[in-house]
Amino acid sequence: MDKLTRLGVLFRLLWRLLVLVLTFGLAYVTAFVAFPYLDKRLPLLEALLLLYLALAYLGIPAIIRFWRLAIRPNHIPLYAVTPDGWPSDPVNIVILAKNQQQLISAMAAAGWQQADKANLKNLAKMLWAVLLNRPYATAPFSSLHLFGRAQDIGFQIQQGNPPTPRHRHHVRFWRLPLTPGEHARFWQIALQDLLIGKREVWVGAATHDIAPFAIRWRSGQITHLIDEMTDRERDFLIDSLKQAKALGSLTTVKAGQPLRFRGQTFGVNIVADGYVKVVKLRRFYR
Template identity: 35%
Template sequence: MLSSMPGNDASRVMKLNYVICRATGFGRFERWAMVSQEVDHAVDSDQLRHPAGGRREWLSTLRYGLIVVLLGYLAVAYVVLPLGWWRYEKRHPALTNAPTLTHTKLGIPGDPLNVGFVGSEEQLIKAFHAIGWTEAEKIDLKSSVGIAESTVLDRPDAVAPVSSLYLFGRKQDLAFELPVGESARQRHHVRLWRCEEKDDQGRLFWIGSVTFDERVGLSHTTEEITHHISPDVDGERDGLLNSMLKAKQIEAIEYVNDFQPQAQGKNGGGDPWKTDQRLGWGTLID
């Protein structure tokens, strides 16, 4: 074993062994003399097998290896892990055990929740107006007639109502839309619910579902006239958040990975949807 060590290391080991033997009374000096001769022989043999240049190269490689390991440890311990914990702690407490799906009035699973905002109701309304979205009207006789005329006669209706979905035992608190084309057949729209929890700064969290109505037709489950959504709910999520960021209405875009327990499903109208299972959110700017 000693013969496999570089000469200086083997010599140090044997000298340490001698000190231990003297301190403990174990062994005699004569034994040390015999071992010392073995060490000298090992050193001489090592010098023959490993010239000075080879030893220097070996030590240099070892030194650089230790430096790399040390730098890796420092990066993980003082940068990666603290950043990960900071991002986790930065999350709004409402995201802990948050629901993942809306439901219809009959309790049928609705659209998946995929977006959220931190801030007040006033900030939220201002932010949507800044990117050209308008508040959807409440469903009543007048608004129902209006959306029917818009759909059939190709008339604009920027405030057409959206159907009610439920979360926390109530229908959406706010709904916004952005029409596409000349009627209410196609539109981007989002439903939002106010969560009860506040963060350490007293700010609310609004969780919602943003989808794209791509056509009007009969519900696959109830046969009622309804909008059918595009299955690409992630595209709607990212489009909305990027519009908010570009308009300087949110600080940054954050994501909660694995928020949705499943990557695909169907809503209350029988429309399929698919997702990368992330919820995107942002903190509103005053």
């Protein structure tokens, strides 16, 4: 082991130790400072709820982000990741479109609603719709990252009677960067034979929300429960484009081996066949 490698190992060990100290520090402050303070001023249930919100949505995510400053995620291009760098939804579909408007038009013709931006107002509106089982056809998505950024656009088909955000088919898309970046080269090589003419490449991750509530095992946050057989959602999307006569051609690209990995929520093990379906839209969709 050369000197540079030894220094790298030492740095990672020290960084892990620092994260461990911060984790114990957060636990100590929560149990012996924050809780006694809140318990004296609020009813027990309110104090516990406030502590949960602070830990799940501020404290634990902050420590995970600090960990990821030095310990980079190890994933192949088939994954989109959470803002903290953890593998999340498999990337399983690519759409080749003339431009973003053609993508929006084709998805609309296939029955998909474009998701609203995930700002505070829209997130509160979605939470209200989920809790009361009320319609919100363009409910926002949480952010997942590919190519070093959150999704550029998302679409959904909600289910139920009436259809609500509790159960929905949904897909996130990232436009492939024109310049090489995180994983971009992989897609440029994989799709080089298909990129004839000026077309934009939209890399997508399609999943199916099958229950309104689940717990993220790393942070304790509340989220949707997704169907672990993610290939079915990819095929559902493709079938909807076929029925709308928006599909020009369909090609399969092998992106890796069949995958099975632990999902973001308790009890979910994501399954993917290792293939990405590439859809070229028909020209008349503008």
